[in-house]
Amino acid sequence: MAAVLESLLREEVSVEAAVRWIARSAQSSEDDPGEAAALSSLQPLRKEFVPFLLNFLREQSSRVLPQGPPTPAKAPGASAALSGRAGGPPRGSRGARSQLFPPTEPPSTAAEAPPARRGGRRRCPGPARERGGRGPGGPEEGVSGESVPWAGGRRLRGSGSPSSPSSPSLALSDPPNLSNLEEFPPVGSVPPGPAGTKPSRRINPTPVSEERSLSKPKTCFTSPPISCVPSSQPSALDTSPWGLGLPPGCRSLQEEREMLRKERSKLLLQSPIPTCPTPESGLPLPSRTGSLTDEPADPARVSSRQRLELVALVYSSCIAENLVPNLFLELFFVLQLLTARRMVTAKHSDHEPSPDALDSLENPLFQSIHDCVFFAVQVLEHQFQVLSHLDKGTLKLLAENERLLCFSPALQGRLRAAYEGSVSKVSLEMPPSAQAVSFQPETDNRANFSSDRAFHTFKKQRDVFYEVLREWEDRHEEPGWDFEKGLGSRIRAMMGQLSAACNHSHFVRLFQKQLLQMCQHPGGAGAAVLGEAPDVLSMLGADKLGRLRRLQERLAAPQSSGGPCPPPTFPGCQGFFRDFILSASSFQFNQHLMDSLSLKIRELNGLALPQHEPSDDGESDVDWQGERRQFAVVLLSLRLLAKFLGFVAFLPYRGPEPPPIGELQDSILALRSQVPPVLDVRALLQQGLRAHRAVLTVPWLVEFLSFADHVVPLLDYYRSIFTLLLHLHRSLVLSQENEGEMCFLNKLLLLAVLGWLFQIPTVPEDLFFLEEGQSDPFEVDTVASEHGLDGVPVVDQQLLYTCCPYIGELRKLLASWVSGSSGRSGGFVRKITPTTTTGLGAQPPQTSQGLQAQLVQAFFHNQPPSLRRTVEFVAERIGSNCVKHIKATLVADLVHQAELLLQEQLVTQGQEGGDPAQLLEILCSQLCPHGAQALTQGREFCQRKSPGAVRALLPEETPAAVLSSAESIAVGLATEKACAWLSANITALIRREVKAAVSRTLRAQGPEPAAWGEQRGCSHACEHHAPLPSHLISEIKDVLSLAVGPRDPEEGVSPEHLEQLLGQLGQTLRCRQFLCPPAEQHLAKCSVELASLLVADQIPVLGPPAQHRLERGQARRLLLMLLALWKDDFQGPVPLQLLLSPRNVGLLADTRPREWDLLLFLLRELVEKGLMGRLEIEACLGSLREAQWPGDFSEELTTLFNLFLAEPHLPETQLRVRELVQPNRGAVLAQS
């Protein structure tokens, strides 16, 4: 590999040719024969070039920059990895496993230069050392001069630097130490955090060797903790000319280097070194002990400019051709170089740059900060197009970067222009905190459940679910709170109740809806995009960051941040849903969830998203915003669903243990390849690519795959998916913006998500570099046809950042440079929240295939898209309303008829009415035929309603002909929809409703309600000012309790109070506003009790002790009031027979002398007012005599009985007349 680089450096091969060679393997006719020859000899190494280049850059930078971009330490055992996966299937990597991961960077060399003509075919040619061209001494020495404080700092941080400890006072002012992996995790690695650690991925040097052991699968997130890495990090002390300690296994590399060295010495003199400014003549830099100021970068002091330019060009070309796995990772690396603070202080005593070996690879590429910055700026210049699409904040920071200004004022100018031209970000308001999924009778009422029990169980489950959710919201941030401990058993108990399969599907629907509702917006429900707390830096803005510097240095923990390649996580509320799934650990739940997620994914993925048709009249700026938003909502939903689908689907296969190898792996593969995928994602991907909808499909597919276990990428099925994705990735060349191509931001989104995917530890590292050369199994062409989404600018910057928050790491990096902070400050956490929440359009209704249908299509073709949407929308709604209308009118009428028929039936057949099922059949056979009217009425409805709606929704200026066509199409579609439903369902609907009515009627047949008779309301004039029933019951109760006792001597009621009470009772009974049947019932009963107490003269009256009794006249007046109430005002039955119950009559037994006249008076009045029949009273009196009484009481009772019987049976009117003439027979009785 080095050889290629060398030949580039020597300009034997042009950069263009080299990149072509790398990218496409075959030589193209454009290549110079000499180049071709040079390159073809290196053919076997072709694939290894890029990883080599990336590793090379990483290593170089780590060597030169003390705090520089964390050079990936080689994970211990990385070399072993090379021999690990022996005997793997063909997919096994055969190559070097370049780690796709983080910090890779391409080395390239060679300048623009015309192809070097030396056709020398060298197998391992290569001038050895890279141009060590800088002056003697160079930065290294200079740096060493000031190494003490630095080293001290590093030592404190445990980086293992051998330098002597510094004074403690220095600790505070330590410069950033990039070799501390905790603070500066290698690019792409996950900072060690509570969530577990992920080993960094690094690109191993690529040994040149024919035989290559198969690489071992990468470690997964949980394996070697990152803390072990630093020990293997060589930092600057490494003696190897590569700057990094090579794992012991990399002997071949050493050999290669030897070869290169020899070659180089031979060729050295032949390549003239272009004027390479070597400004600083090796003077040591002034020591800046204890100072935090960054080393200034000076363009004039760049060493070997040409070599840097060459490498930058090759590197940029590789990026441009998508030969690197992750575009943004490389940008991050470049920005790290740009913002590198200081040189390493290493003493490379063993390494004397040879002044003459300018183009060799052995001399460090970056010999000073100046080199780094120069290189970075070079690359940034090439990547301007991508940069210009970054967010405004990043652009600002870039444009204000003084180094950039100093090294390339032109680039700075362009960036500033881009910044100024960038649309300012809309900050959208946060959605309200978690809302519950609303209850929808259509899907959630009893009719949707198999049994009452299932219905009520689900009712409880819904409540438990939200209870758990609320508790999680309240407590999950408390230290020491644990989801499983806090909620696990409750969740499992609830899941245990989900016995019926139908309940599982209901619950899953709730779960999924809630998931979408809470998590669709990454910023939603209080969770930041990355699940981080918003940090101080972002709140203050970059300008003030400097001030915070000192403060921040005192804060021990640098803010965590996912880095440019964070592992898949469940930020914010998503964590709840993940933990819920884990705690529930229910097989059934998971299965239903996967079914439901798959269905929803298919549905959304296939959604006919309105396509943008650029219109000349500019009418659709608003529409266009809506469509973009809709796309964003669909895309974000899909990603969320797919993430959870991937999580659940691969859950059983994931574990902390390392992936299996060897035979075990083979048997697992054999087994797993039998298992059908949970969702045929390959087919969906293929469809998506064919239909030019990759921009929709790929982002969610990536989410799905990011949860794959280690075995998945080895399965043929998924392997082919990765192959497709790799081809897609390669084809997304950003610089090609042809007509009909995929839009730039669409591409950028795909590149970002794919790049991220390729960094996931479970994705084999070699996949990226190995697959690329194979012949395309599926031609990916990025030329978006006019019908594809890909060609429509559906992705905007906001969506890009929402989907790929890690792009924001670039800004954080730049911001932390401004702040001078040494930590990787968290920086900006964007909260992007699309405003729309719902509103996924429905599928357009199917139309019949006839000529008319074609005409309709043709009609729409030349109309603005909004017209079609309007018509389809109107048709959909009117059709649906039509069905509802028929239900409310025709069906309701039929149900009413059914009730009448049923009443008749009941009357004719007696109360029982016969078997309900039979009744139902009879009714249905009579009524269902009327259902046919539904179609006619439905048609009428659609005809009546649709045109107006269309007219209201289309612009006023719509031409009349277009309008009327649109109206008639809407009528047709609505009718079609309504009639299709009605003709299929009307009979069943009528049956169902009639059945409900029958059971309702039969139930209502019970004696209670029937006895209530007709209820009257209050009169129109009523103002509802009557005393409240509850008040009256309470008052009467008090009187009763006073009467029944025990009571204090001074307690009693006044007759006026009693009268008032009865008056109020009358008012209350006449105003029905607040009266409910039970209250009236109790009032009736209490009034009867009161009457009995009056009759027995048991009411204690206030006043002098002597007359503790009601006067006879008063009592009679009160009784008459009661009688009037019973007769006129009570609407329910009054239990008057209680007046003659043994208990109430027995009250008289206690009074001395017994007075019967009031009772007789009452009985007479009852008969007279028709409140009780004589016979009824006689029966009561008869049964009274059967009770046990004291002897004298029995006698008196018999007298009363006889007296009552002696009353002549006279018509009421006559009785009344007699009463007037001959008053008060009771008094006579009493006197007798």
Added chain:
Amino acid sequence: MILTKAQYDEIAQCLVSVPPTRQSLRKLKQRFPSQSQATLLSIFSQEYQKHIKRTHAKHHTSEAIESYYQRYLNGVVKNGAAPVLLELANEVDYAPSLMARLILERFLQEHEETPPSKSVINSMLRDPSQIPDGVLANQVYQCIVNDCCYGPLVDCIKHAIGHEHEVLLRDLLLEKKLSFLDEDQLRAKGYDKTPDFILQVPVVMLCPLAVEGHIIHWIESKASFGDECSHHAYLHDQFWSYWNRFGPGLVIYWYGFIQELDCNRERGILLKASFPTDIVTLCHSIV
């Protein structure tokens, strides 16, 4: 009527071991003249119920029942007209109505062949005339009319109060022209949980001193005082269930509540002691 926790505790403190009689209520009113009677009664009733729940079990051991029954029998033998049962209940600190039920059950067990069903007992308590023993009937009746916390009459009063306030609330909604679905309509539609009212168009209720208002989708009327115990039970059984289905809503405790309980406002459960006057509705026409 919104009490602080401290105010509430002061009232509750006075209610320890007070029998649920007319007289007790009168004293309570004298003690706290500034509080509304309904609020005091509601608090008294709730405190007493809590007390009964705590002590219920000890009155239901067979030994206890036997001893009560014997005391009852002895008492009525001496004087059937004396308030034997009521005094027994007060003496052992148990609700008179519940004591009546206990003795009635025991009595029926002795006098009937089959053990009495619950509905028979309930029916006899509602209408003591059905009790075969006249003395017991009077004793039971006396207990019931003298109990202000338990018994069929009290139940009816509570039910009536609840109903009246729902009607009141409905009128207020109609007056404000807020369209709603009531419990019966919701039940007919098959809703599994039914607040008193669901607003068809949500409104915002403004609270004094608060900058932003609260969205209200549903309103629940509670004709009682909102103390901790009942509020938590309602939250669990009703309010959160409503939130789970319909979003944020309003609870009106007509007889007041403990101020500190109104802590879920931001979460979507707002407490009030009356119908709020400051309501913002959705504007239909954008002018």
